[in-house]
Amino acid sequence: MLLNHGLRTLRVSSINMQTSRRMFSKDSIDAAALPFKAVIVTPHSSLPHPLHGSTAENTLKPAVIVLQEWWGVNDQIVSHAQRIANNTDAIAIIPDLYNGKVTADSEEAKHLMDNLDWPDALLNLEALVHALQKPPADAPPFLFKDRKVGSIGFCMGGALSLALAARMAEKTSPLRACVSFYGTPSVKLIDVSKIPSSTPVQAHFGALDDKLGFSDIQTAHKLAESWDLTVKKLGGAHAHGFHSLESNVFVHEGVGHAFMNENGSSKVRDVGGEVDKTWEKVFKFLVEHLKTV
Secondary structure (H helix, E strand, O other), rough: OOEEOOEEEEEEEEOOOOOOOOOOOOOOOOHOOOOOEEEOOOOOOOOOOOOOOOOOOOOOEEEEEEEEOOOOOOOOOOOHHHHHHHHOOOOEEOOOOOOOOOOOOHHHHHHHHHHHHHHHHHHHHHHHHHHHHOOOOOOOOOEEEEEEEEEEEHHHHHHHHHHHHHHHHOOOOOOEOOOOOOOOOOOOOOHHHHHHHHOOEEEEEEEOOOOOOOOOOHHHHHHHHHHHHHHHHHOOOEOOOOOOOOOOEEEEOOOOOOOOOOOOOOOOOOHHHHHHHHHHHHHHHHHHHHOOO
């Protein structure tokens, strides 16, 4: 399926459990192995990719789970996923948490998000992580290591990205990287303070964001303090050892909620190319933690 977005053409494939199985390839995702409907976005082969040459021959191509805003799986989230795939060489997977429902109306979007069963969504996302991590049944088991999997999300998806990392932190195979944009989950759902103990993590917020208790600057500072406390309790050790960039909360000046969106509908103003600088920071982070050699 081709989606036209501005001057670019995004190459994506909608998949579900009914999709026929393909021959095994370490550089692709077996659609039939995924637990629910999703969109797979692969890198444009004509572009240079940072992970190229940083992936061992006996390792599956890394995957990044890209989690939607409250609108659903729209052109914007697919555009984000394509950008991530193109600039990292990872395969991007967008779970369809609304099962095909998409809206541009904020009231309907709020209704969809409010009616999302978050604990159930976390269970499904955990199943997706496990499905992505393990080599498919038709892969030679003695040749291939588990796939490295990371997550990134925006708004509602940002909250889910943190929640998923916190949930997987309790498992034997945690996420290898987690990025969140302007969203935090309810403390009643899960404790995200433990993420740095197992997963490198970034969280990004706009200084002018007014979503109180979800993505405003006070929420950002509270999150940073909780991660600092976790790292102190670990004696200064972050996930996978000592590293100064393992858990960071970034507050971006001059921008508000959803400042990464290309349509600019929620962007206050982009000061000094903040969006491009932020993408570069994200790409570098993902490549650092998803590379295999």
